Amino acid sequence: MNQIISDQIASIERVEAGLVSAGYIPSRQICTALFLAIRLQKPILVEGPAGVGKTELAKATSQFLDLPLIRMQCYDGLDESKALYEWKYGKQLLYTQILRDKLASTFADTDTMDEAMTRLGDVGEMFFSEMFLEPRPLLKALQQPQGSVLLVDEIDKADEEFEAFLLEILSDYQVTIPELGPFRADVPPIVLLTSNNTRDLGDAMKRRCLHLHIGYPEAKLEERIIETRVPGAQASLRKQLVNYVQQLRGLDLRKLPSVSETIDWARALLLMHATELDAQLVADTLNVLLKFEGDMASVGPKVGELTYKAREA
Amino acid sequence: MNDVLLRLLRASRGAGVRISVAEAIDAFQAAEVAGFSDRTLLKDSLSLTLAKTVEEKQLFERTFDLYFSRDAVSSTAETGQSSENGGATLELEGEPGMSGSPGEGSGGGGGQGGLSRMMQENDQVGLTAAMERAGEAVGVSNISLFTQTNLYARRILEQMGMRELEREIEQARQVEDYALLDRLERARTELIEQARAFVERQLALFAAGSTRELQERILRTARLSELDRRDFIRMRALVRDLAKKLASRYGRNRKRDRKGVLDTRRTMRRNMAYDGIPFRTVWKREKIDKPLLMFLYCLTDVMSDIRSFAFSSNLEEVSRILEKEDTEEAITQILERIGFGSTNYGLSLADFENLAMGDLDRKTTVIILGDARGNRTEPRTDLMKSIFDRAGRVVWLNPEYRASWGTGDSDMLKYLPFCHQATVCNTIGTLERVVTDLIKEQA
Numbered sequence: 001m002n003q004i005i006s007d008q009i010a011s012i013e014r015v016e017a018g019l020v021s022a023g024y025i026p027s028r029q030i031c032t033a034l035f036l037a038i039r040l041q042k043p044i045l046v047e048g049p050a051g052v053g054k055t056e057l058a059k060a061t062s063q064f065l066d067l068p069l070i071r072m073q074c075y076d077g078l079d080e081s082k083a084l085y086e087w088k089y090g091k092q093l094l095y096t097q098i099l100r101d102k103l104a105s106t107f108a109d110t111d112t113m114d115e116a117m118t119r120l121g122d123v124g125e126m127f128f129s130e131m132f133l134e135p136r137p138l139l140k141a142l143q144q145p146q147g148s149v150l151l152v153d154e155i156d157k158a159d160e161e162f163e164a165f166l167l168e169i170l171s172d173y174q175v176t177i178p179e180l181g182p183f184r185a186d187v188p189p190i191v192l193l194t195s196n197n198t199r200d201l202g203d204a205m206k207r208r209c210l211h212l213h214i215g216y217p218e219a220k221l222e223e224r225i226i227e228t229r230v231p232g233a234q235a236s237l238r239k240q241l242v243n244y245v246q247q248l249r250g251l252d253l254r255k256l257p258s259v260s261e262t263i264d265w266a267r268a269l270l271l272m273h274a275t276e277l278d279a280q281l282v283a284d285t286l287n288v289l290l291k292f293e294g295d296m297a298s299v300g301p302k303v304g305e306l307t308y309k310a311r312e313a
Numbered sequence: 314m315n316d317v318l319l320r321l322l323r324a325s326r327g328a329g330v331r332i333s334v335a336e337a338i339d340a341f342q343a344a345e346v347a348g349f350s351d352r353t354l355l356k357d358s359l360s361l362t363l364a365k366t367v368e369e370k371q372l373f374e375r376t377f378d379l380y381f382s383r384d385a386v387s388s389t390a391e392t393g394q395s396s397e398n399g400g401a402t403l404e405l406e407g408e409p410g411m412s413g414s415p416g417e418g419s420g421g422g423g424g425q426g427g428l429s430r431m432m433q434e435n436d437q438v439g440l441t442a443a444m445e446r447a448g449e450a451v452g453v454s455n456i457s458l459f460t461q462t463n464l465y466a467r468r469i470l471e472q473m474g475m476r477e478l479e480r481e482i483e484q485a486r487q488v489e490d491y492a493l494l495d496r497l498e499r500a501r502t503e504l505i506e507q508a509r510a511f512v513e514r515q516l517a518l519f520a521a522g523s524t525r526e527l528q529e530r531i532l533r534t535a536r537l538s539e540l541d542r543r544d545f546i547r548m549r550a551l552v553r554d555l556a557k558k559l560a561s562r563y564g565r566n567r568k569r570d571r572k573g574v575l576d577t578r579r580t581m582r583r584n585m586a587y588d589g590i591p592f593r594t595v596w597k598r599e600k601i602d603k604p605l606l607m608f609l610y611c612l613t614d615v616m617s618d619i620r621s622f623a624f625s626s627n628l629e630e631v632s633r634i635l636e637k638e639d640t641e642e643a644i645t646q647i648l649e650r651i652g653f654g655s656t657n658y659g660l661s662l663a664d665f666e667n668l669a670m671g672d673l674d675r676k677t678t679v680i681i682l683g684d685a686r687g688n689r690t691e692p693r694t695d696l697m698k699s700i701f702d703r704a705g706r707v708v709w710l711n712p713e714y715r716a717s718w719g720t721g722d723s724d725m726l727k728y729l730p731f732c733h734q735a736t737v738c739n740t741i742g743t744l745e746r747v748v749t750d751l752i753k754e755q756a
Contacts, residue, residue, distance in 0.1 A: 207335055
């Protein structure tokens with residue numbers, strides 16, 4: 001780990017200040033998690049509902065540590081050739097074609113088959129060298145000389161085989177390419193895995209990671225987030241809209257509004273030049289917050305009451 | 314300090330947090346980095362390394378708070394002082410580890426007059442530390458049953474120098490120093506109370522696990538029909554655990570190779586490296602469908618994708634009730650609607666034919682839970698046969714022992730030819746076995 005980074009994460013307060021400078025308002029647990037993850041060189045498994053800033057955390061981390069962010073989106077059917085490396089077949093073919101004459105001249109003065117084979121062996125090595133290697137996200141993350149932030153997004157969407165494959169990388173920061181041998185990261189990347197809990201991850205995976213659960217933020221934190229993300233919104237409006245969203249989270253809805261929805265809503269209200277919430281305004285913009293017809297229907301009749309409470313609180 | 318953490322780990326395991334050795338090592342490293350001076354920071358760090366689900370986090374945090382909230386021995390202390398003590402307790406945790414060095418900690422010499430001095434000077438910090446040390450010396454963390462509370466409390470007091478104190482009280486009585494006597498006696502009563510409270514807290518921390526384990530073991534083998542009402546909640550938790558275990562084991566999309574069918578697209582892709590010559594073949598794989606179970610009579614929610622029916626004299630679909638209400642409420646509602654009639658299997662099967670016969674196919678498993686005692690009514694085995702013909706599997710779970718099948722008004726033997734499987738199912742243990750077998754066969 002280089003000097004600058006170890007300075008930046010010297011204490012939890014420094015981590016917090018760093019994240020804030022990258023426009024991410026973290027909770028205490030988030031700072032602790034990031035601090036420990038870098039110190040102990042362990043991946044963080046981030047769980048929580050959609051839209052609470054799991055992916056955003058990785059972006060902010062890479063920004064404040066000034067490291068490249070390498071993102072890998074997981075999906076069913078993801079395999080090594082898409083996650084780790086691939087040979088540049090096209091380039092290999094092209095080179096052999098172009099170099100055909102050269103090859104012919106190389107073999108011209110060989111007398112026996114054996115001799116030709118030995119020479120071919122030497123040439124063959126060239127075609128399976130780093131020059132023809134197409135690094136995919138995982139390998140790329142290990143190759144970065146300064147280290148990197150590796151975001152493995154929605155790991156729960158990948159299948160179990162891939163999860164098992166990831167274990168080697170996460171514990172040793174090392175992968176093996178059959179033709180070239182093992183690759184080891186000089187500077188281990190900071191790894192964040194996110195999960196939406198569509199399936200339970202394996203115990204082996206969980207054991208290797210720090211487990212961070214990001215829930216919906218408290219009102220105060222959420223206000224700070226809005227303040228940073230939507231600087232144009234007035235303090236009174238900010239307070240009211242956060243109160244409103246917090247109330248919605250107390251209701252029995254299919255999809256509770258998340259931080260990202262609050263931000264979107266704040267932006268929408270700002271565009272409409274709103275300075276205060278009123279029932280009509282809320283009813284018009286409710287579709288920014290709620291994503292299901294059923295939710296809209298169940299909140300609809302309560303809009304007036306909720307708005308009143310949000311303004312009074 | 315290590316002992317403190319180790320004991321915390323043990324307490325957390327007892328509370329139900331699953332902690333592996335690797336995670337324990339991580340926790341030690343994390344604690345080292347985070348330091349012990351800031352309690353919330355320590356809690357967060359340990360929670361990050363030890364608890365790997367939201368529920369576990371809650372459990373762990375509760376244990377942590379309980380563990381470090383040993384209210385200093387301060388029931389009568391002035392309020393100002395007690396708050397001071399609250400801040401000081403964490404630092405005290407470190408002391409047992411090094412208690413060997415100052416002569417008073419080890420052996421029985423906690424007191425030598427020190428006890429009465431501490432009590433008279435109201436030295437709460439000292440008293441708490443002494444009690445911790447004494448607790449350590451007598452191994453209070455091994456406590457496993459509540460009946461041991463008095464035993465451990467007495468041992469702790471002895472370790473702290475109770476005898477010395479008794480002697481001093483006796484002396485005070487002899488020299489008729491009533492003021493001192495009164496003070497000492499009051500302090501003694503208090504100390505006994507505090508020791509008991511201390512041991513009770515330890516019990517809550519360390520014995521919770523073993524007590525729960527014992528109860529659960531008993532519950533697993535108890536006959537379902539003989540369960541006590543108060544065990545009902547714990548039983549539900551057990552069933553939920555079982556269901557979760559099974560669901561996560563079998564709920565995933567699994568695939569298996571379809572031998573012999575070439576996947577052209579993937580084969581081409583895989584062999585690009587060989588100039589398109591198919592060296593490596595890729596076979597088509599098929600997804601294995603998640604098991605679809607249809608419960609005919611079932612009051613526990615074991616799997617998703619099920620339709621449930623309840624019957625006595627007639628049969629009704631109860632899937633919606635079970636889905637909407639929590640279990641307790643659902644059972645009440647179901648009992649209101651169909652309970653208390655005398656069971657009539659013939660009519661119930663006829664109702665089932667109307668409601669669901671059309672939906673039965675090869676993938677369906679029908680599970681019937683009942684004693685097959687139809688009160689001498691027509692058993693309608695013809696309907697049972699058509700269920701048997703249409704459904705992939707018919708499983709009958711009978712709470713009665715095999716020997717009593719077919720005795721009296723039991724029609725079990727008549728239904729038996731139309732079941733792929735008929736099992737005695739009367740404890741959680743057998744239920745688990747039956748359900749596991751079922752899912753395995755389906756997959």
